[in-house]
Amino acid sequence: MPHHVVDIWWSDLRVMDRGLLPLLDPVEAARAAGLEGAADLGRFVVGAVLLRVAVGRTTGRDPWSVAVDRTCGDCGRPHGRPVVEGVHASVAHAGPLVLVATAACPIGVDVESARRGPDVAAWVRQEAAFKAHGSRDVAGLHVRPLVTPLPGHEAALALTRPGEVAVHDPAESSTALAAARAQASRSAR
Ligand SMILES: [Zn+2]
Numbered sequence: 001m002p003h004h005v006v007d008i009w010w011s012d013l014r015v016m017d018r019g020l021l022p023l024l025d026p027v028e029a030a031r032a033a034g035l036e037g038a039a040d041l042g043r044f045v046v047g048a049v050l051l052r053v054a055v056g057r058t059t060g061r062d063p064w065s066v067a068v069d070r071t072c073g074d075c076g077r078p079h080g081r082p083v084v085e086g087v088h089a090s091v092a093h094a095g096p097l098v099l100v101a102t103a104a105c106p107i108g109v110d111v112e113s114a115r116r117g118p119d120v121a122a123w124v125r126q127e128a129a130f131k132a133h134g135s136r137d138v139a140g141l142h143v144r145p146l147v148t149p150l151p152g153h154e155a156a157l158a159l160t161r162p163g164e165v166a167v168h169d170p171a172e173s174s175t176a177l178a179a180a181r182a183q184a185s186r187s188a189r
Helices: 018-023 026-032 038-059 122-131 170-188
Strands: 006-012 090-095 097-103 108-115 142-146 153-161 162-167
Touching: 006 038, 006 153, 018 038, 018 170, 026 038, 026 108, 038 090, 038 097, 038 170, 090 122, 097 108, 097 153, 108 122, 122 142, 122 153
Parallel strands: 006 162, 090 108
Antiparallel strands: 006 097, 090 097, 108 153, 142 153
């Protein structure tokens, strides 16, 4: 593949629905159960389900059979950045926004509220770099800003190789999550 495609999926808290909870794996369900606050729960659940949808689209696998390893490299608890076999992935959220990315090379994405301060554009670049290669140094990476679907936010993408970017907007994510939710309710019967 001369130009591998990076998939960027935007979503937001409006699609949060308790009907998505059955789509979580047991580790994710335990984490969700421990989250206080509707916004924290919504960001986590939408991010976790959208990650599986995105990986399924990229790899052609059944999203619900995809194993997601969230083991933290520091403490071993399941709150680390998600690792998926066969594809690189990154998840970020800020306020109502949820951002999921998949790529054929190590990738990092970050999104933050612009209210964090004047340096937020630089901050998201460094955070994306950290997720892509473990250092906030952007040297050697392909870093670019992402247009956010809501004003008042900054977002960035960092890749270890150049690649074409395909952006899936919140409407497309919403449709994909609604289909996933319908599938979950059918199989629960
Ligand atoms: Zn930890």
